[in-house]
Structures are given as C-alpha cells and as structure tokens.
Amino acid sequence: MFFTYLRRELRRRRKAALVVASGLALGIALVIVVNSVSAGMNRAQGRVLESLYGLGTDMTVTKAAAPPEEGATVKRPRFRFDAKGGDDDARQSQDIVMVQGFETLAASTVARVAGQDGVADAVGGLNVRVMKVDGQFKPGEFKQEPGEVKRGGPAAGEVRGGGADFDVDSYSVYGTDVAHQGLGPLTSSKITSGRTFAAGETSAAVAVVDSAYAKEKKLKVGGTLTVSGSKLTIVGIATADSGDAAADVYLPLARAQTLADAKGKITTVYVKATDSQRIAGVKDTIQKNISGTTVTTSADLAQTVSGSLSTASDLAAGVGKWLSIVVLVAAFLVAGLLTSSAVSRRVREFGTLKALGWKSRRVTGQVAGEALVNGLIGGALGIGIGLAGAWAITAFSPTLTAQLGAGGGGGAGAGGGGRMLVGGPGGPGGPMSDGASRALDIALTAPVSLTTIGLAVALAVAGGLIAGGFGGWRASRLRPADALRRVE
Structure with a gap:
C-alpha cells in the first residue's frame, strides 16, 4: 500500500x-x-x-641560517686568469663549482635522521651550481699620430681595438647517492636514453644529463662533459615527468662532493616516513633531536607557490x-x-x-x-x-x-x-x-x-x-x- x-x-x-x-x-x-x-x-x-x-617527498630539513655578522662580507664567486705572455689569442677557461647557498650539513646527518622514530629511510644529496667562464683577451694596437715627435719624449697616439670576450654559462648539478636511488630529485625524471647510475658507481666519472640541457648543449649518451677539468662520461639522458627538471646534470654523490670541495658534506637528506600520518610528529622529533636544522613540510612549501x-x-x-x-x-x-x-x-x-x-x-x-x-x-x-x-x-x-x-x-x-x-x-x-x-x-x-x-x-x-x-x-x-x- x-x-x-x-x-x-x-x-x-x-x-x-x-x-x-x-x-x-x-x-x-x-x-x-x-x-x-x-x-x-x-x-x-x-x-x-x-x-x-622527486616522487613521494613531503618534508625538508635544512641547515638553520645563521644571523648575518656585522661587517661580514657576502660570499661571491671569483674568477682569476693568469696573463699568458707571448700568446695574445690564447683562450682562457675556468669553472667554479660551489654549493648552492654555501651552507652544508655533515654527511653523518643522514644516519642521525634515519635513526629518528618514525623514519623508514633517509638518503643524502648535494646541490651544486657550476659557473663556467670561457673566452679570450685581445690586446689593443697602438696607433701613432702623424707629426713631429720630440726627441726623448713619448710618442703621440692612442690604443685602439682589443678587449675581452668571455662567455658565461651556469648550470645546476645534483649529487645523488647511487646506492639509494629510490628517493631524491632524480626520481622525478625518467631515463629516456642510456641508463641510470649503477650501484657501484659511487664516485665514478659518469653523469646523467637532463634532456632539455642535453638538447641545448648537444650532448648525447657516450659523450663527455667537462666540469672543472674533470671529464665525465654521459651514461644517460633523463626527461622530467612534469615541468622543469630539478637539476641539469646528475652526478654520483662522492664525485659531486669532490668537485665542489665538499667532501663529507651534503645539502639535503631525503626521508621516507613509516606512515604519512606521522609526518608532523617526525618533523617535531627531528627539530628537537637534531639542532641547527630547519624542518619544512610540503604544506609549508605549497604556501610559496603563486600564479594561477x-x-x-x-x-x-x-x-x-x-x-x-x-x-x-x-x-x-x-x-x-x-x-x-x-x-x-x-x-x-x-x-x-x-x-x-x-x-x-x-x-x-x-x-x-x-x-x-x-x-x-x-x-x-x-x-x-x-x-x-x-x-x-x-x-x-x-x-x-x-x-x-x-x-x-x-x-x-x-x-x-x-x-x-x-x-x-x-x-x-x-x-x-x-x-x-x-x-x-x-x-x-x-x-x-x-x-x-x-x-x-x-x-x-x-x-x-x-x-x-x-x-x-x-x-x-x-x-x-x-x-x-x-x-x-
């Protein structure tokens, strides 16, 4: 009814x-x-x-920035070129490999972070910036003016032409722990040519290059890339899954540390928590137990995203x-x-x-x-x-x-x-x-x-x-x- x-x-x-x-x-x-x-x-x-x-990263801990000291000078890259007598057209080239931000953490921080409650895995990395200057000096030519020249006096005239022509190239390098490639920026890219690092290449002279940078510089698998006088063999080309790649060049961590004169140093430790629900608690734990660091979650970084x-x-x-x-x-x-x-x-x-x-x-x-x-x-x-x-x-x-x-x-x-x-x-x-x-x-x-x-x-x-x-x-x-x- x-x-x-x-x-x-x-x-x-x-x-x-x-x-x-x-x-x-x-x-x-x-x-x-x-x-x-x-x-x-x-x-x-x-x-x-x-x-x-890279995939799955939710938090960062950086070295806490120290307050600037009064009268302290800001660190800047400095290029020095020696005069090469008798060789006016000699090309000069110099690379400066520097840690981004000039701040590092001890490599032992990785083990300390890995030992914190709620941490499942921890991997260190080093972010480096390479600045390359390449070019040549050309001396000018002295042109004497016509006319009477006084005995014993300087010749009248002027220097014309000459100068310096240098090209400046800057690119980013990331040193990755080849024994633990499951975390870090390289995971946000896929190898589209060649291969990735082998587990045994901890300090080998090999490199994986981002596809955009490889196209710009006409680099290919099997070719070489010279960084600060060190020739590196390109073993792979990586393409970012979305947007720009995290770095132009990826190197084994030990090799990057050597080039940047930062042995035993890292800038980043990528961490995997045992449970995503524990991220806030792990953050508090790291801040409490590892002094001199700043912990930032993905939500904090999301606040820095602007645009549409x-x-x-x-x-x-x-x-x-x-x-x-x-x-x-x-x-x-x-x-x-x-x-x-x-x-x-x-x-x-x-x-x-x-x-x-x-x-x-x-x-x-x-x-x-x-x-x-x-x-x-x-x-x-x-x-x-x-x-x-x-x-x-x-x-x-x-x-x-x-x-x-x-x-x-x-x-x-x-x-x-x-x-x-x-x-x-x-x-x-x-x-x-x-x-x-x-x-x-x-x-x-x-x-x-x-x-x-x-x-x-x-x-x-x-x-x-x-x-x-x-x-x-x-x-x-x-x-x-x-x-x-x-x-x-």
Whole structure:
C-alpha cells in the first residue's frame, strides 16, 4: 500500500517533485565539482613539488641560517686568469663549482635522521651550481699620430681595438647517492636514453644529463662533459615527468662532493616516513633531536607557490566551498518549504485518510517517504551533473601556472607514501637557493573519488529527510475535521 500510494502521488505531482529534485541536484552537483577540483588542485601542487624533490617527498630539513655578522662580507664567486705572455689569442677557461647557498650539513646527518622514530629511510644529496667562464683577451694596437715627435719624449697616439670576450654559462648539478636511488630529485625524471647510475658507481666519472640541457648543449649518451677539468662520461639522458627538471646534470654523490670541495658534506637528506600520518610528529622529533636544522613540510612549501594555480586553489578552497554550502542550504530550505506547501494543499486528502483510520505516524511516514524519494532522485541527477562537470574539466584540461619563488622555505613534493625531505630547496643548499624562480605549467584535472560520491548520496538523503521533516510536521498536525470543513 505504501509504495503504491507513493508511486501514484509522485506521478500525479511530477512538476513539484521535479522542482524539489532539481534544486537538490544543483547543490549536490556543485559540491561534487568543487571537491573534485580541490582534489585536482592538490594533485597539481603535488606534481609541482615532485618536480623539485622527486616522487613521494613531503618534508625538508635544512641547515638553520645563521644571523648575518656585522661587517661580514657576502660570499661571491671569483674568477682569476693568469696573463699568458707571448700568446695574445690564447683562450682562457675556468669553472667554479660551489654549493648552492654555501651552507652544508655533515654527511653523518643522514644516519642521525634515519635513526629518528618514525623514519623508514633517509638518503643524502648535494646541490651544486657550476659557473663556467670561457673566452679570450685581445690586446689593443697602438696607433701613432702623424707629426713631429720630440726627441726623448713619448710618442703621440692612442690604443685602439682589443678587449675581452668571455662567455658565461651556469648550470645546476645534483649529487645523488647511487646506492639509494629510490628517493631524491632524480626520481622525478625518467631515463629516456642510456641508463641510470649503477650501484657501484659511487664516485665514478659518469653523469646523467637532463634532456632539455642535453638538447641545448648537444650532448648525447657516450659523450663527455667537462666540469672543472674533470671529464665525465654521459651514461644517460633523463626527461622530467612534469615541468622543469630539478637539476641539469646528475652526478654520483662522492664525485659531486669532490668537485665542489665538499667532501663529507651534503645539502639535503631525503626521508621516507613509516606512515604519512606521522609526518608532523617526525618533523617535531627531528627539530628537537637534531639542532641547527630547519624542518619544512610540503604544506609549508605549497604556501610559496603563486600564479594561477595558487589563485585557483584559493578560490576552490574558499569561494567554491562556501558557495556550495550556501547553495545546499538554500536547496534544502526550498525543498522543505515546497514539501510543506504541498502538504497544506493536501489537507482534504490527509484529513480523509485520517478519518478512514490512518494514524498520524503513517501519514507522516508517507510524506517523508515521498520527500526522501525526491531527494534520491535529486541525488542521482546531481551525481550525473557533477560527474559530467568533472569530466569536462579533465577533458579540456585548463592549464595553470605555478610560480615557485626563490624566497620559499624548504619543502617537498606532496606525493604519497609518507615521505619527507631533510635539507631542502628554498633554504640553504636547496635547489632553489640560487635566487631564481621557476614557472611550471600544470594541466588541471578533476578526479572524483568514492568518498565524494558517498558525500553526494549522504547529502541527497539528508535533503530528503529535511524536506520530509518539514512536510511530516505539517501532516502530523492535521485533524480529520479539517477535511470535513473543506467538503462542498
């Protein structure tokens, strides 16, 4: 009887049911789109951070910057060239290999970090900047002016031509622990030609070169790259998964330490936590037990991301969520008011049913059942519209720009697996310490999770129950006499 009556009433009041369901569908669809876009923003930020530190990195710990001493001079690279007598056209070349930020941690920090509670693995790395100056001096020619020259006096004339012509090249180098290549910036790139490092090449004269840098300098697998007089064999070409590579050249850690005159030193320790839920606790533990370091999580670095990605993320997290809440509340109120209004128009019907023996509880249940079905229909429509909207965003893939400022603190990629980074980018010694910002283009996606679908179903049921509550309260107050008074 309940379902027969329910089906008949919904068919008879199709327009009213459609209005209630449409309002709920709009609110639910908006919630799905906003949640999926927010998830896409988080994924995009994760890709940005992974491009710096590799897959799964979540945290950095750098050497704490010491306050500047009064009268202290700023460290700057200095080039010195010797005069080469008798060889006016001799080319001069010099490389300066320096640790980025001029700040390092002892290599023993890796073992100390690995021993902290909640740390599953720890790997050290060294970020280096190479500046190469290559060119030649050309002496000028003295041109004597015509005319009388006084005996014993200087010749009249001037020096013309000559000068110096030097080319300056600067590129980044990352020293990686070849025995533990599962963490670190190299994991954000794929070997597209040649091979990666072998576990035994701890200090070998080999290099893996980023594909963009290799194309610019016309480098190939099997060729050589000279750094500060050391010839390195190129064994592989790596292509970054997204955005720019973390470094132009990758070397075995010991080789990079030798070139940078930083033996036994590192700038970065990449750490994998035993559980992603423990990252905050591990951060506190490292800060407490390892003095002189600064710990930064991926969330801290994400705050340094600007550009359209940051703007869109803020809109999705702020305006989008508040808008979806307002629309949902409005949809629930409209559904409740429309259901209550429909009950007031069915006074004769419910009064007659009560006169025939229907209990108030049965009348209330009938109204609530109709409202719940309207809510479920609205939920189905909302899920369909929301999925279509999320699909459209993913299909057209609007491109957002992430600007990574050099002033950002250390951080890490927001990958899964509960990983963090010790000794990082924006702080001393990190890959962004050279003062240059990086702009990355990221295609936005809008993934819809089962949690989002479950939330939509819960909202549909809640909307139906709220509307049913309004209508049921009105129906429970009706008396059989009301029906008799309306009989003509």
